[in-house]
Amino acid sequence: MEIIRKPFQGVRNIILFNWPFYATAAVLLLLLFTLQTLLPEGLRVAIVISGALILYALVASLVASHLIYDRSTLYELRWLRRKAPHAILNLSAGFDEISELIRHQQPDCTLTNCDFFSPERHTEKSIQRARKAYPPPADLMQVSPHQLPFGNGAFDTIIAFLAAHEIRKEDERIAFFQELRRVLKDEGEIAVTEHLRDVNNLMVYTIGFLHFHSRHTWLRTFKKAGLEVVSETHATPFVTTFILKKNGNSPAHHRNNAHGARNRSRHLS
Secondary structure (H helix, E strand, C coil), X not given: CCCCCCCCHHHHHHHHHCHHHHHHHHHHHHHHHHHHCCCCHHXXXXXXXXXXXXXXXXXXXXXXXXXXXXXXXXXXXXXHHHCCCCEEEEEECCCXXXXXXXXXXXXXXXXXEEECCCCCXXXXXXXXXXXXXXXXXXXXXXXXXXXXXXXXXXXXXXXXXXXXXXXXXXHHHHHHHHHHHHHEEXXXXXXXXXXXXXXXXXXXXXXXXXXXXXXXXXXXXXXXXXXXEEEEXXXXXXXXXXXXXXXXXXXXXXXXXXXXHHHHHHHHC
Protein backbone atom coordinates (compact mmCIF):
# COMPACT_ATOMS: atom_id res chain seq x y z
CA MET A 1 0.00 0.00 0.00
CA GLU A 2 1.07 3.57 -0.64
CA ILE A 3 2.61 5.63 2.16
CA ILE A 4 0.58 8.65 0.99
CA ARG A 5 -2.96 7.48 0.38
CA LYS A 6 -4.66 8.66 -2.78
CA PRO A 7 -7.86 10.76 -2.70
CA PHE A 8 -10.91 8.51 -2.33
CA GLN A 9 -8.66 5.44 -2.05
CA GLY A 10 -10.61 4.16 0.94
CA VAL A 11 -14.09 4.45 -0.53
CA ARG A 12 -12.81 3.13 -3.86
CA ASN A 13 -11.50 0.02 -2.09
CA ILE A 14 -14.81 -0.46 -0.30
CA ILE A 15 -16.62 -0.50 -3.64
CA LEU A 16 -13.98 -2.70 -5.24
CA PHE A 17 -14.02 -5.28 -2.45
CA ASN A 18 -17.82 -5.28 -2.03
CA TRP A 19 -19.02 -4.52 -5.55
CA PRO A 20 -21.70 -7.30 -5.63
CA PHE A 21 -23.51 -5.57 -2.75
CA TYR A 22 -23.51 -2.20 -4.48
CA ALA A 23 -24.41 -3.71 -7.85
CA THR A 24 -27.33 -5.60 -6.29
CA ALA A 25 -28.53 -2.44 -4.54
CA ALA A 26 -28.38 -0.47 -7.81
CA VAL A 27 -30.37 -3.15 -9.66
CA LEU A 28 -32.99 -3.24 -6.89
CA LEU A 29 -33.34 0.53 -7.02
CA LEU A 30 -33.85 0.42 -10.77
CA LEU A 31 -36.38 -2.40 -10.40
CA LEU A 32 -38.32 -0.58 -7.70
CA PHE A 33 -38.34 2.64 -9.72
CA THR A 34 -39.79 0.71 -12.68
CA LEU A 35 -42.37 -1.09 -10.54
CA GLN A 36 -43.71 2.00 -8.87
CA THR A 37 -44.84 3.35 -12.23
CA LEU A 38 -46.74 0.13 -12.99
CA LEU A 39 -48.35 -0.69 -9.65
CA PRO A 40 -51.56 0.74 -8.20
CA GLU A 41 -51.16 3.92 -6.20
CA GLY A 42 -51.77 2.09 -2.92
CA LEU A 43 -48.61 0.01 -3.37
CA ARG A 44 -46.44 2.86 -4.55
CA VAL A 45 -45.87 4.14 -1.03
CA ALA A 46 -44.39 0.80 0.06
CA ILE A 47 -42.19 0.74 -3.06
CA VAL A 48 -40.97 4.29 -2.45
CA ILE A 49 -40.17 3.54 1.21
CA SER A 50 -38.29 0.37 0.25
CA GLY A 51 -36.33 2.27 -2.37
CA ALA A 52 -35.51 5.04 0.11
CA LEU A 53 -34.17 2.52 2.63
CA ILE A 54 -31.96 0.85 0.02
CA LEU A 55 -30.71 4.21 -1.19
CA TYR A 56 -29.95 5.26 2.39
CA ALA A 57 -27.98 2.07 3.06
CA LEU A 58 -26.03 2.62 -0.16
CA VAL A 59 -25.22 6.29 0.35
CA ALA A 60 -24.67 6.16 4.12
CA SER A 61 -22.10 3.36 3.89
CA LEU A 62 -20.16 5.14 1.14
CA VAL A 63 -20.19 8.53 2.87
CA ALA A 64 -19.12 6.96 6.18
CA SER A 65 -16.39 4.94 4.47
CA HIS A 66 -15.07 8.09 2.81
CA LEU A 67 -15.01 9.93 6.14
CA ILE A 68 -13.33 7.00 7.91
CA TYR A 69 -10.81 5.82 5.34
CA ASP A 70 -10.12 9.04 3.40
CA ARG A 71 -10.76 12.02 5.65
CA SER A 72 -9.86 10.90 9.19
CA THR A 73 -6.57 10.41 11.03
CA LEU A 74 -7.04 6.62 11.07
CA TYR A 75 -3.97 5.89 8.94
CA GLU A 76 -1.74 8.30 10.79
CA LEU A 77 -1.42 5.64 13.52
CA ARG A 78 -1.06 8.35 16.13
CA TRP A 79 -1.18 5.83 18.96
CA LEU A 80 2.08 4.37 17.64
CA ARG A 81 3.91 7.68 18.06
CA ARG A 82 3.74 7.52 21.84
CA LYS A 83 6.85 5.36 21.92
CA ALA A 84 9.55 4.08 19.62
CA PRO A 85 9.16 0.29 19.79
CA HIS A 86 12.05 -1.78 18.52
CA ALA A 87 10.36 -5.06 17.59
CA ILE A 88 6.89 -4.78 16.04
CA LEU A 89 4.57 -7.58 14.95
CA ASN A 90 1.94 -6.51 12.40
CA LEU A 91 -0.91 -9.00 11.94
CA SER A 92 -3.37 -8.91 9.06
CA ALA A 93 -6.19 -11.14 7.83
CA GLY A 94 -5.87 -11.21 4.06
CA PHE A 95 -5.25 -7.51 3.48
CA ASP A 96 -2.18 -5.68 4.74
CA GLU A 97 -2.56 -1.93 4.37
CA ILE A 98 -0.35 -0.47 7.10
CA SER A 99 3.05 -2.19 6.99
CA GLU A 100 4.53 0.55 4.80
CA LEU A 101 2.97 3.19 7.05
CA ILE A 102 4.63 1.58 10.07
CA ARG A 103 8.01 1.48 8.33
CA HIS A 104 7.64 5.13 7.35
CA GLN A 105 6.70 6.18 10.88
CA GLN A 106 9.15 3.86 12.69
CA PRO A 107 12.15 3.56 10.30
CA ASP A 108 14.42 2.08 12.98
CA CYS A 109 12.06 -0.67 14.10
CA THR A 110 12.33 -4.36 13.32
CA LEU A 111 8.99 -5.11 11.63
CA THR A 112 7.58 -8.61 11.24
CA ASN A 113 4.54 -8.94 8.98
CA CYS A 114 2.24 -11.91 9.45
CA ASP A 115 -1.08 -12.90 7.90
CA PHE A 116 -3.44 -15.42 9.45
CA PHE A 117 -5.88 -15.52 6.52
CA SER A 118 -7.11 -19.03 5.77
CA PRO A 119 -9.35 -19.69 2.73
CA GLU A 120 -10.96 -22.57 4.62
CA ARG A 121 -11.85 -20.53 7.70
CA HIS A 122 -12.19 -17.02 6.30
CA THR A 123 -14.67 -17.32 3.46
CA GLU A 124 -15.33 -13.59 3.04
CA LYS A 125 -15.39 -12.88 -0.69
CA SER A 126 -14.39 -9.28 0.00
CA ILE A 127 -11.07 -10.48 1.47
CA GLN A 128 -10.40 -12.59 -1.60
CA ARG A 129 -11.02 -9.57 -3.83
CA ALA A 130 -8.73 -7.45 -1.64
CA ARG A 131 -5.91 -9.99 -1.95
CA LYS A 132 -6.36 -10.03 -5.71
CA ALA A 133 -6.28 -6.23 -5.96
CA TYR A 134 -3.37 -5.87 -3.52
CA PRO A 135 -1.03 -8.87 -3.63
CA PRO A 136 0.64 -9.56 -0.26
CA PRO A 137 4.12 -8.03 0.25
CA ALA A 138 7.11 -10.29 -0.31
CA ASP A 139 8.09 -10.38 3.37
CA LEU A 140 4.64 -11.47 4.57
CA MET A 141 4.63 -14.65 6.68
CA GLN A 142 1.60 -16.94 6.64
CA VAL A 143 0.86 -18.06 10.20
CA SER A 144 -1.74 -19.83 12.29
CA PRO A 145 -3.49 -17.39 14.68
CA HIS A 146 -3.25 -19.98 17.47
CA GLN A 147 0.40 -20.96 17.08
CA LEU A 148 2.71 -18.10 16.21
CA PRO A 149 6.26 -19.17 15.30
CA PHE A 150 7.94 -16.83 17.79
CA GLY A 151 9.44 -17.19 21.23
CA ASN A 152 7.97 -15.83 24.44
CA GLY A 153 8.27 -12.06 24.80
CA ALA A 154 9.57 -11.51 21.28
CA PHE A 155 7.83 -8.19 20.52
CA ASP A 156 7.56 -4.73 22.05
CA THR A 157 4.41 -3.87 20.10
CA ILE A 158 1.81 -6.04 18.38
CA ILE A 159 -0.68 -4.52 15.93
CA ALA A 160 -3.94 -6.04 14.69
CA PHE A 161 -5.44 -3.43 12.36
CA LEU A 162 -9.02 -4.18 11.24
CA ALA A 163 -8.15 -7.88 11.27
CA ALA A 164 -9.02 -9.66 14.53
CA HIS A 165 -12.80 -9.52 13.90
CA GLU A 166 -12.31 -12.09 11.14
CA ILE A 167 -11.86 -14.69 13.90
CA ARG A 168 -15.57 -15.27 14.37
CA LYS A 169 -15.66 -17.88 17.18
CA GLU A 170 -15.06 -16.45 20.65
CA ASP A 171 -12.99 -19.39 21.95
CA GLU A 172 -10.70 -19.13 18.92
CA ARG A 173 -10.46 -15.37 19.37
CA ILE A 174 -9.49 -15.78 23.02
CA ALA A 175 -6.86 -18.37 22.05
CA PHE A 176 -5.52 -15.90 19.47
CA PHE A 177 -5.08 -13.15 22.05
CA GLN A 178 -3.55 -15.59 24.53
CA GLU A 179 -0.97 -16.32 21.87
CA LEU A 180 -0.39 -12.59 21.34
CA ARG A 181 0.09 -12.25 25.09
CA ARG A 182 2.69 -15.00 25.01
CA VAL A 183 4.86 -13.35 22.34
CA LEU A 184 4.50 -9.88 23.90
CA LYS A 185 7.21 -8.51 26.17
CA ASP A 186 6.18 -7.89 29.78
CA GLU A 187 6.09 -4.12 29.28
CA GLY A 188 4.86 -4.33 25.69
CA GLU A 189 1.55 -3.21 24.19
CA ILE A 190 -1.00 -4.60 21.76
CA ALA A 191 -2.97 -2.22 19.52
CA VAL A 192 -6.30 -3.57 18.24
CA THR A 193 -8.18 -1.35 15.78
CA GLU A 194 -11.77 -2.32 15.00
CA HIS A 195 -15.24 -1.16 14.06
CA LEU A 196 -17.70 -1.93 16.85
CA ARG A 197 -21.17 -3.37 16.74
CA ASP A 198 -22.72 -0.19 18.13
CA VAL A 199 -25.27 2.48 17.27
CA ASN A 200 -22.82 4.57 15.25
CA ASN A 201 -21.94 1.72 12.90
CA LEU A 202 -25.57 0.56 12.75
CA MET A 203 -26.61 4.00 11.48
CA VAL A 204 -24.19 3.93 8.55
CA TYR A 205 -23.66 0.24 7.77
CA THR A 206 -27.20 -0.93 8.69
CA ILE A 207 -27.28 -4.75 8.81
CA GLY A 208 -23.59 -4.88 7.90
CA PHE A 209 -22.71 -3.80 11.45
CA LEU A 210 -23.42 -7.39 12.53
CA HIS A 211 -20.06 -8.36 11.03
CA PHE A 212 -18.39 -6.40 13.84
CA HIS A 213 -18.09 -7.38 17.50
CA SER A 214 -19.46 -5.28 20.34
CA ARG A 215 -17.24 -3.41 22.77
CA HIS A 216 -18.45 -5.75 25.53
CA THR A 217 -17.42 -8.77 23.46
CA TRP A 218 -13.93 -7.35 22.88
CA LEU A 219 -13.47 -6.51 26.56
CA ARG A 220 -14.54 -10.02 27.55
CA THR A 221 -12.13 -11.51 25.02
CA PHE A 222 -9.23 -9.39 26.29
CA LYS A 223 -9.95 -10.23 29.92
CA LYS A 224 -10.17 -13.98 29.30
CA ALA A 225 -6.89 -13.81 27.37
CA GLY A 226 -5.10 -12.21 30.32
CA LEU A 227 -4.98 -8.69 28.88
CA GLU A 228 -6.25 -5.35 30.13
CA VAL A 229 -7.15 -2.15 28.32
CA VAL A 230 -4.73 0.72 28.95
CA SER A 231 -6.58 3.21 26.75
CA GLU A 232 -9.07 3.58 23.92
CA THR A 233 -8.61 6.04 21.08
CA HIS A 234 -11.03 7.04 18.33
CA ALA A 235 -9.84 8.38 14.99
CA THR A 236 -13.52 8.57 14.03
CA PRO A 237 -16.81 7.84 15.85
CA PHE A 238 -16.92 4.54 13.95
CA VAL A 239 -13.52 2.99 14.73
CA THR A 240 -11.86 2.24 18.08
CA THR A 241 -8.24 1.37 18.85
CA PHE A 242 -7.75 -0.58 22.09
CA ILE A 243 -4.28 -0.36 23.63
CA LEU A 244 -3.66 -3.48 25.71
CA LYS A 245 -1.03 -4.73 28.11
CA LYS A 246 -0.52 -7.94 30.02
CA ASN A 247 -2.75 -8.43 33.03
CA GLY A 248 -0.70 -9.78 35.93
CA ASN A 249 -3.88 -11.29 37.42
CA SER A 250 -4.46 -13.65 34.49
CA PRO A 251 -4.90 -17.41 35.16
CA ALA A 252 -1.66 -18.12 33.32
CA HIS A 253 0.17 -15.68 35.59
CA HIS A 254 -1.17 -17.41 38.69
CA ARG A 255 -0.24 -20.83 37.32
CA ASN A 256 3.29 -19.63 36.60
CA ASN A 257 3.57 -18.07 40.07
CA ALA A 258 2.26 -21.24 41.70
CA HIS A 259 4.70 -23.36 39.74
CA GLY A 260 7.55 -21.07 40.76
CA ALA A 261 6.47 -21.17 44.39
CA ARG A 262 6.46 -24.99 44.36
CA ASN A 263 9.94 -25.02 42.87
CA ARG A 264 11.21 -22.58 45.49
CA SER A 265 9.58 -24.64 48.25
CA ARG A 266 11.27 -27.83 47.06
CA HIS A 267 14.59 -26.02 46.82
CA LEU A 268 14.32 -24.65 50.38
CA SER A 269 13.31 -28.04 51.77
